[in-house]
Amino acid sequence: MRKETLRLIFLLLISTHLHSVLSWKKEEFRNCDQTPFCKRARSRAPGSSTLTATDVSISDGDLTAKLTHKDDPHSKPLILTLSVHQDGILRLIIDEDHSLSPPKKRFQVPDVVVSQFPATKLHLSRLTPDPLSSSVYLSDSHSAVLRHDPFELFIRHDPSGHRVLSLNSHALFDFELLREKSEDDDWEERFRSHTDRRPYGPQSISFDVSFYSADFVYGIPERASSLALKPTRGPNVDHSEPYRLFNLDVFEYLHDSPFGLYGSIPFMLSHGSTRGSSGFFWLNAAEMQIDVLAPGWDADSSIALPSHRIDTFWMAEAGVVDAFFFIGPSPKDVLRQYTAVTGTPSMPQLFSIAYHQCRWNYRDEEDVDHVDSMFDELDIPYDVLWLDIEHTDGKKYFTWDRTLFPHPEDMQSKLADKGRHMVTIVDPHIKRDDNFHLHKEASQKGYYVKDSSGNDFDGWCWPGSSSYPDTLNPEIRSWWVDKFSYSNYVGSTPSLYIWNDMNEPSVFNGPEVTMPRDALHYGGVEHRELHNAYGYYFHMATANGLLKRGEGKDRPFVLSRALFAGSQRYGAIWTGDNTADWDHLRVSIPMVLTLGLTGMSFSGADVGGFFGNPEPELLVRWYQLGAYYPFFRAHAHHDTKRREPWLFGERNTELIKEAIHVRYALLPYFYTLFREANSTGVPVVRPLWMEFPSDEATFSNDEAFMVGSSLLVQGIYTERAKHASVYLPGEQSWYDLRTGAVYKGGVTHKLEVTEESIPVFQRAGTIIARKDRFRRSSTQMANDPYTLVIALNSSQSAEGELYIDDGSSFNFLQGAYIHRRFIFSNGKLTSINLAPASGSNERYPSDAFIERIILLGHAPGSKNALIEPSNQKVDIEHGPLWVLRARAPAVMTIRKPSVRVAEDWTITVT
Numbered sequence: 001m002r003k004e005t006l007r008l009i010f011l012l013l014i015s016t017h018l019h020s021v022l023s024w025k026k027e028e029f030r031n032c033d034q035t036p037f038c039k040r041a042r043s044r045a046p047g048s049s050t051l052t053a054t055d056v057s058i059s060d061g062d063l064t065a066k067l068t069h070k071d072d073p074h075s076k077p078l079i080l081t082l083s084v085h086q087d088g089i090l091r092l093i094i095d096e097d098h099s100l101s102p103p104k105k106r107f108q109v110p111d112v113v114v115s116q117f118p119a120t121k122l123h124l125s126r127l128t129p130d131p132l133s134s135s136v137y138l139s140d141s142h143s144a145v146l147r148h149d150p151f152e153l154f155i156r157h158d159p160s161g162h163r164v165l166s167l168n169s170h171a172l173f174d175f176e177l178l179r180e181k182s183e184d185d186d187w188e189e190r191f192r193s194h195t196d197r198r199p200y201g202p203q204s205i206s207f208d209v210s211f212y213s214a215d216f217v218y219g220i221p222e223r224a225s226s227l228a229l230k231p232t233r234g235p236n237v238d239h240s241e242p243y244r245l246f247n248l249d250v251f252e253y254l255h256d257s258p259f260g261l262y263g264s265i266p267f268m269l270s271h272g273s274t275r276g277s278s279g280f281f282w283l284n285a286a287e288m289q290i291d292v293l294a295p296g297w298d299a300d301s302s303i304a305l306p307s308h309r310i311d312t313f314w315m316a317e318a319g320v321v322d323a324f325f326f327i328g329p330s331p332k333d334v335l336r337q338y339t340a341v342t343g344t345p346s347m348p349q350l351f352s353i354a355y356h357q358c359r360w361n362y363r364d365e366e367d368v369d370h371v372d373s374m375f376d377e378l379d380i381p382y383d384v385l386w387l388d389i390e391h392t393d394g395k396k397y398f399t400w401d402r403t404l405f406p407h408p409e410d411m412q413s414k415l416a417d418k419g420r421h422m423v424t425i426v427d428p429h430i431k432r433d434d435n436f437h438l439h440k441e442a443s444q445k446g447y448y449v450k451d452s453s454g455n456d457f458d459g460w461c462w463p464g465s466s467s468y469p470d471t472l473n474p475e476i477r478s479w480w481v482d483k484f485s486y487s488n489y490v491g492s493t494p495s496l497y498i499w500n501d502m503n504e505p506s507v508f509n510g511p512e513v514t515m516p517r518d519a520l521h522y523g524g525v526e527h528r529e530l531h532n533a534y535g536y537y538f539h540m541a542t543a544n545g546l547l548k549r550g551e552g553k554d555r556p557f558v559l560s561r562a563l564f565a566g567s568q569r570y571g572a573i574w575t576g577d578n579t580a581d582w583d584h585l586r587v588s589i590p591m592v593l594t595l596g597l598t599g600m601s602f603s604g605a606d607v608g609g610f611f612g613n614p615e616p617e618l619l620v621r622w623y624q625l626g627a628y629y630p631f632f633r634a635h636a637h638h639d640t641k642r643r644e645p646w647l648f649g650e651r652n653t654e655l656i657k658e659a660i661h662v663r664y665a666l667l668p669y670f671y672t673l674f675r676e677a678n679s680t681g682v683p684v685v686r687p688l689w690m691e692f693p694s695d696e697a698t699f700s701n702d703e704a705f706m707v708g709s710s711l712l713v714q715g716i717y718t719e720r721a722k723h724a725s726v727y728l729p730g731e732q733s734w735y736d737l738r739t740g741a742v743y744k745g746g747v748t749h750k751l752e753v754t755e756e757s758i759p760v761f762q763r764a765g766t767i768i769a770r771k772d773r774f775r776r777s778s779t780q781m782a783n784d785p786y787t788l789v790i791a792l793n794s795s796q797s798a799e800g801e802l803y804i805d806d807g808s809s810f811n812f813l814q815g816a817y818i819h820r821r822f823i824f825s826n827g828k829l830t831s832i833n834l835a836p837a838s839g840s841n842e843r844y845p846s847d848a849f850i851e852r853i854i855l856l857g858h859a860p861g862s863k864n865a866l867i868e869p870s871n872q873k874v875d876i877e878h879g880p881l882w883v884l885r886a887r888a889p890a891v892m893t894i895r896k897p898s899v900r901v902a903e904d905w906t907i908t909v910t
């Protein structure tokens with residue numbers, strides 16, 4: 001008895017101890033009530049804004065107006081500018097009146113809007129005369145209407161008169177003007193031991209935005225929470241924190257929280273079953289807090305608005321209003337419109353979408369060699385081996401610990417011989433060590449961010465006392481770019497790529513583990529104004545460094561932890577320091593999907609979970625799910641046990657190997673999707689409703705997702721699962737990826753699951769290209785033949801695309817690529833060229849051919865197929881759905897059609 005009690009006490013002690021060590025340190029971070037601008041904004045009542053629009057006119061092709069306080073005509077006005085862009089994009093800017101000489105210019109985030117965007121502006125020439133409002137045409141079917149008193153902006157679908165989006169419909173708009181400090185102003189803000197001097201006083205902006213005909217809103221990453229954003233205020237809402245956008249290094253983040261993590265994208269989109277999607281983006285890099293308001297939140301208000309709308313409330317600590325409205329109407333339209341402003345994702349190198357092996361840390365060259373050779377021994381492909389901070393000499397980036405890594409070039413070239421690459425870490429904190437050339441140079445040139453008194457900001461990070469390059473400044477960015485040249489980065493070779501961590505920036509002894517808000521950047525910009533974009537500029541400078549190092553020939557690869565709107569142009573991001581538990585496995589899907597919805601298509605979560613030790617079953621499930629993340633990397637904290645794929649017994653090694661093999665087989669499909677994202681902004685992995693926009697059953701599905709438009713993946717998020725409920729949308733059937741078994745669409749299936757895989761289905765009516773021969777790395781598979789998997793629908797038809805280029809250079813931008821569409825109908829498969837046939841100055845030559853064609857759902861009985869123009873006959877036979885899998889079921893197969901992917905041909909089944 002006593003023994004039992006003691007044991008219990010001991011266990012309790014351990015668990016509370018673990019809890020305090022292993023849990024999120026809530027008190028280190030501010031909540032809304034501890035953040036004066038948020039608390040103030042949230043306490044205002046609807047209808048409290050008295051701004052009216054006056055002096056409305058057209059000037060320089062834009063609509064301009066003054067916003068003045070009705071009850072205080074002598075108050076300083078704000079200047080409103082509305083411009084209309086192609087594809088129905090509306091841009092709204094509201095700033096102080098510069099002619100009244102405010103104490104300084106407010107920060108408008110540079111280098112996020114792409115340079116081509118201004119050229120898409122349509123020149124407005126005419127206002128519809130009306131004393132109550134002014135309107136301009138946005139597109140053939142939409143107008144933007146500025147109501148004068150009180151000021152309100154809304155977008156209307158003209159044929160129906162329905163609203164799409166609006167701003168300030170609840171008159172919550174507020175804009176605090178910068179002020180000069182006088183003797184008795186006390187603007188200082190204190191949080192824990194830190195004081196923020198706030199030299200210009202409170203300068204926040206807040207307003208309401210409404211989305212009409214909306215069932216849900218999505219977006220505003222990054223946080224570990226559901227895909228559809230739950231209301232944060234109003235009747236029946238229990239947790240009351242708004243969604244926070246403030247880039248922070250959040251140690252051991254929770255798996256279900258509105259708290260903002262490492263990156264911020266102030267872009268929200270709505271979706272509804274009747275009229276589709278619309279979007280709103282506020283280009284502002286200051287701390288932002290956003291409320292999603294539950295229906296009835298404004299019960300006392302007298303304002304009459306259509307129901308079926310979702311009201312939101314946006315608050316930012318500083319900056320200007322620079323907002324973009326997107327009218328959709330489909331979710332893919334909204335992505336196209338958003339990426340017309342912030343850029344489509346860059347095209348990654350092929351190797352970087354394959355499997356990455358990472359750990360903090362691979363100890364030394366011997367360890368690297370061992371890990372590398374184990375992959376070969378076990379026939380597990382992988383493409384990239386990563387080195388974390390311990391590879392450096394005393395956490396000085398661009399250096400090597402020469403005891404552990406005496407021959408970095410040889411190490412890299414050994415990997416490169418197998419078509420593999422290496423990634424090393426380069427963080428923004430520079431060690432304040434007078435013997436470190438980078439520090440000497442940066443301090444002499446005045447390239448560091450300054451503290452509020454104008455000295456180099458000095459904070460604590462991995463190397464100890466550190467300073468941070470001010471990459472907001474283009475001159476400092478180009479200095480940073482040169483650090484990546486082979487002569488400056490000694491020990492680097494062309495197969496070395498880069499990882500930017502801690503770029504929120506993380507400052508261990510700073511307020512909320514980051515830089516003080518009154519730190520100063522280039523041009524007198526306060527850190528509070530650009531905080532959320534600091535990591536973005538650093539990421540940009542690093543990617544441009546790799547670009548310049550390769551003389552602009554190779555596509556860079558840079559992984560970043562911090563992100564902002566536009567980061568998709570510079571590389572991949574991962575969801576930071578997650579934990580090895582089932583909840584983190586589950587939340588990785590809404591996190592990755594939300595990033596994709598906000599333009600950041602190339603993302604993934606650490607496979608296995610960064611903190612803690614996964615049970616083998618969890619690790620296997622994580623590989624099975626991670627194989628479908630756009631960015632597929634295993635990573636682990638240095639206090640965890642080693643967990644390379646072969647350390648959990650033969651059976652688990654086999655299962656992990658199979659998960660990785662599936663990814664390698666599907667690389668041609670993934671690469672085609674990356675190119676689609678690169679040209680349209682539509683993400684590689686998508687929520688089901690992006691493909692089935694009117695199917696309400698998909699709107700809040702957080703567990704399943706689409707890879708492109710052809711594959712549906714259902715994760716398994718529980719231990720020892722024997723069954724899974726899987727909803728398969730649409731009217732067409734779905735084919736199990738492993739077995740070829742067919743399932744009806746439009747219903748929820750209760751499926752048996754085994755340890756062998758998670759449920760994945762190919763949609764009927766689609767064609768997917770695979771590569772089924774496995775080698776050491778994706779690079780070595782470049783010339784391998786293809787397998788086409790044709791999944792027929794009820795009309796015995798299917799379609800699919802394949803995009804191929806050299807996988808590494810920019811020649812595809814000059815037309816050096818192969819892009820085919822495969823169409824199967826009436827028993828005939830046709831390959832059609834989608835690339836510009838002539839006029840392009842480059843070609844991508846490829847001899848690659850198609851070695852197998854699998855027909856799923858084809859009526860039995862066909863014996864052979866006729867290939868034209870070669871006029872050859874080949875046999876149709878039963879062959880395995882997966883060649884490398886021992887017990888793969890047999891399916892109808894056209895073997896050795898041996899047609900070239902680059903050419904036009906038809907194959908008729910007879």
Ligand SMILES: *[C@@H]1O[C@H](CO)[C@@H](O)[C@H](O)[C@H]1NC(C)=O
Binds near residue numbers: 345
């Ligand atoms: C695609 O990616 C490349 C960089 O890899 C970029 O230069 C280009 O602008 C992107 N977008 C399009 C539409 O090609």
Ligand SMILES: *[C@@H]1O[C@H](CO)[C@@H](O)[C@H](O)[C@H]1NC(C)=O
Binds near residue numbers: 764
């Ligand atoms: C079958 O697939 C083809 C090609 O994707 C498509 O055009 C057709 O509409 C589909 N048929 C049905 C009944 O959905």
